Amino acid sequence: MGAAKPTFRRPLVDEVQRRHLLRGGLSLGALTMLTGCDVSDEDGVQRALHAVSRWNDRVQAALFSGTRLAPTYPESAIATVYRYNAYYAAEDAPEIGESTYRLELAGMIGDKRPWSIAQLHALPQVSQITRHVCVEGWSYVGKWTGTPLSVFLDRIGADRTAKYVGYECFDGYYGAIDMPTALHPQTIMAFSDRDGRLAPRYGYPFKIRMPTKLGFKNPKFVKVLYVTNRRPGGFWEDRGYNWFSGI
Amino acid sequence: MTAAGSLHEQRHSLLVRVAHWVMALAILIMIGSGWRIYNNWPILPFSFPVWLTIGGDPDLSYAQHNESGTANAIAWHFAGMWLLFASFALYLLNGLLSGHFRRDFLPLTPRAFVRDFTAALRFRLEHRLGEYNAVQRAFYWGVLFAIGMMVASGLAIWKPVQLWWLAALLGGFDFARVVHFFFMAAIVGFLVVHLALVALVPRTLRAMLLGRASEPAHPAVLAEGVD
Numbered sequence: 447m448g449a450a451k452p453t454f455r456r457p458l459v460d461e462v463q464r465r466h467l468l469r470g471g472l473s474l475g476a477l478t479m480l481t482g483c484d485v486s487d488e489d490g491v492q493r494a495l496h497a498v499s500r501w502n503d504r505v506q507a508a509l510f511s512g513t514r515l516a517p518t519y520p521e522s523a524i525a526t527v528y529r530y531n532a533y534y535a536a537e538d539a540p541e542i543g544e545s546t547y548r549l550e551l552a553g554m555i556g557d558k559r560p561w562s563i564a565q566l567h568a569l570p571q572v573s574q575i576t577r578h579v580c581v582e583g584w585s586y587v588g589k590w591t592g593t594p595l596s597v598f599l600d601r602i603g604a605d606r607t608a609k610y611v612g613y614e615c616f617d618g619y620y621g622a623i624d625m626p627t628a629l630h631p632q633t634i635m636a637f638s639d640r641d642g643r644l645a646p647r648y649g650y651p652f653k654i655r656m657p658t659k660l661g662f663k664n665p666k667f668v669k670v671l672y673v674t675n676r677r678p679g680g681f682w683e684d685r686g687y688n689w690f691s692g693i
Numbered sequence: 694m695t696a697a698g699s700l701h702e703q704r705h706s707l708l709v710r711v712a713h714w715v716m717a718l719a720i721l722i723m724i725g726s727g728w729r730i731y732n733n734w735p736i737l738p739f740s741f742p743v744w745l746t747i748g749g750d751p752d753l754s755y756a757q758h759n760e761s762g763t764a765n766a767i768a769w770h771f772a773g774m775w776l777l778f779a780s781f782a783l784y785l786l787n788g789l790l791s792g793h794f795r796r797d798f799l800p801l802t803p804r805a806f807v808r809d810f811t812a813a814l815r816f817r818l819e820h821r822l823g824e825y826n827a828v829q830r831a832f833y834w835g836v837l838f839a840i841g842m843m844v845a846s847g848l849a850i851w852k853p854v855q856l857w858w859l860a861a862l863l864g865g866f867d868f869a870r871v872v873h874f875f876f877m878a879a880i881v882g883f884l885v886v887h888l889a890l891v892a893l894v895p896r897t898l899r900a901m902l903l904g905r906a907s908e909p910a911h912p913a914v915l916a917e918g919v920d
Contacts, residue, residue, distance in 0.1 A: 495768040502771050509855050516854040517861075533759060577866060579853065582763065583734035585866055658854050686764030688771065693854045 496686075503690040510692050512626050516657035519575045524640055525586035528578075528648065531661065532617070536647040540616040540667055547651055553612070553672035556603020563651050567637060569593040569601070574632055576657035578664070579693050581682075590655045592636035596629045604673045612678040613654065614670040621665060621680030623656070624690065632657050635668075660691040702907040703823040703900040709793065712784035713901055716840075719780055720880065722747060722773030723843075727877060729766035736870055774847070781840055801830045820894050822908045836883040839876045846873040 530536045548560035573591040599606065606629065612622035627633060636655040637644060644650040649666025656664055662682045683689045705713075725747035732740045743751060748766030755761060788794040805827035812818040813828050820826070825833070849860040849869040863869040891898050900906035 492765075495765070495772055498772040498775070499768055509852060511855065514855060514857075517857050577853070579866065580734075581767070583730065583736075583870065682760075682764070685758040685760060686768060688767065693852055 492686075499688050502688060506690040506692045507624060507626070510624075510626060510658065512630055516576050516632055519577070519587045521575065521589070523587045524575060524589050528588050528639060529580075529584065529586055530647050531580065532619075532647075532666075534617070539647040541646045542616060542651055542667055544651070549651075549668065550670045551602055551672065552670060553674045554605035554608045555673050556605075558602075566593070566635070566652065569635075570597060571637070572634060574634065574655070574657065576632065576655075578657070578661050580661040581687060581691065589640040590634065590636035590653075591638045592634040592652060592655065594631060595633045595635055595654060596631070598635060599628065599673075608673045609675045610673070610677055612670075612672045612674055613665045613668050614672075615665050616667040616669050619665060619681045620678070621663060621683065622674075622678035623654075623659065623663060627656060627658055627692070630656065630658055658692055660693055662687065663691050700907050701822040701824070701910050702905060703897065704905045705900055706787075706791070706793075707904065708783065708787045708791075710901060710904065712780045712787065715776055715780035716784060719773050719776035720840075720884075722769055723777060724877060724881065726766040726769035726773060727873075729762060730770060731874070733761065733763045736874060771851075777840075778844070781844065785837070797825055798830045798833055801827055801834065806831050820890075822894070822896055822900070822906060832883060832886070836880060836887075839879045839883065842876040843873065843880065846870075846876065 532539070544563055547563050549562075549566065550560050551558040571591055571593055573589060575587060575589045577585050577587050579585040595611070599611070604611075606625065609625055610622045611625060611628040612620070614620045623633075633654065633656040635652045636649075637652045639648060644653065646667075649668075652668060653664055653666040654668060663680075677689070680687075680689065683691075725745070728741035729743070729746035729748035732743070732746065746766065747769050748754075748762035751761045754765065758764065788798075809818055809827040813826075818826060818828065845859060846863055846869045848856055849863045850866065850873060853860040853866045853869070860866055860869055863872050896906040896908055
């Protein structure tokens with residue numbers, strides 16, 4: 447979301463002063479248009495919107511099919527450039543050392559021993575050419591290759607009856623997905639894309655690629671993977687985006 | 694609907710009025726929040742003025758959430774969606790089952806449309822309260838179709854995987870966005886004309902609010918004085 451957007455463009459005090467100025471100007475528009483930027487910032491409104499968002503999670507979970515596959519495309523449809531997107535510049539993406547990396551496991555998992563990159567690469571792999579859809583509205587077709595997450599979850603003795611699979615990443619990003627999506631055949635731990643081994647900015651050593659979710663649900667450079675029945679939040683979800691965000 | 698004798702009368706059932714106003718609110722929410730969402734990744738070389746959009750104060754959102762209010766706009770959009778579904782379904786079902794559509798929006802022939810449209814362009818189209826001319830009928834069918842297309846293209850954008858067939862029917866994910874934008878523009882166009890005509894014949898607003906309105910049967914000509 448907005449790779450180009452700086453984290454905090456101005457000191458907060460400055461920010462707040464500007465906000466009051468802006469709000470004064472905005473209330474006129476709000477009155478005439480019934481749109482109300484002011485209305486939108488009220489706590490009660492936010493709570494109501496959040497309640498509807500949670501309801502929409504349930505609707506989306508009901509609409510989701512564990513066997514329906516996302517459309518796939520021919521090699522010729524693959525985008526020339528994979529769009530980089532994060533809340534920081536691509537140069538700031540964490541660089542993971544191949545020999546030192548260990549994937550940590552936690553929660554409702556039988557065998558929590560950490561995994562090295564070599565061990566991960568020894569798992570069976572599949573390829574997919576699917577559409578990556580961003581919540582911002584853009585999309586592109588890309589190719590990814592890696593291990594189905596369901597295969598890995600079985601290998602580590604994860605409790606498949608649990609509700610959520612959560613992740614924490616090396617850049618501080620965090621989030622979770624529902625178990626049916628985690629077990630979907632196209633949800634893969636992608637080690638490479640069209641250009642081979644994932645570049646740091648795209649999530650080396652792996653990103654969890656799932657064509658049934660919006661882009662921001664696909665975590666990069668995963669540090670910890672865990673299984674739980676308590677619904678974890680997420681980086682963008684905690685900033686007001688819908689939790690399920692299935693497509 | 695035209696009263697016999699010396700009075701033209703317009704009546705709207707409570708169901709129609711509730712559906713109309715809920716739909717009006719829903720459409721305002723959908724357009725306002727939709728414009729903010731559009732602004733995040735415009736498909737045409739322009740953006741909507743932020744003050745016309747729904748999604749909260751962008752600066753406040755930056756300070757609190759490190760994003761420009763798209764999350765808020767999306768939350769509005771997917772809440773307004775339910776209002777639109779419900780009111781649109783209520784309106785359609787009632788219109789079909791009560792005979793409202795058949796009685797008031799039909800018949801509609803190309804010949805009648807051309808006749809009335811030409812008259813309207815020359816500002817010579819009569820407006821009889823309680824009776825829709827062919828241009829109005831075409832407009833109402835048109836906006837109902839546009840809302841239907843908004844629902845279809847919206848679902849295709851929301852669920853291009855689960856409803857892949859719908860997205861495919863609408864030319865794929867990217868083209869469905871264009872379709873969604875196009876029918877939004879059509880609805881905005883309808884609203885402009887609709888509101889202008891209500892301003893010209895304010896009694897229709899009274900009918901949509903209170904259920905009935907009437908006027909003497911010698912019809913007024915819209916925008917008198919123009920030849």
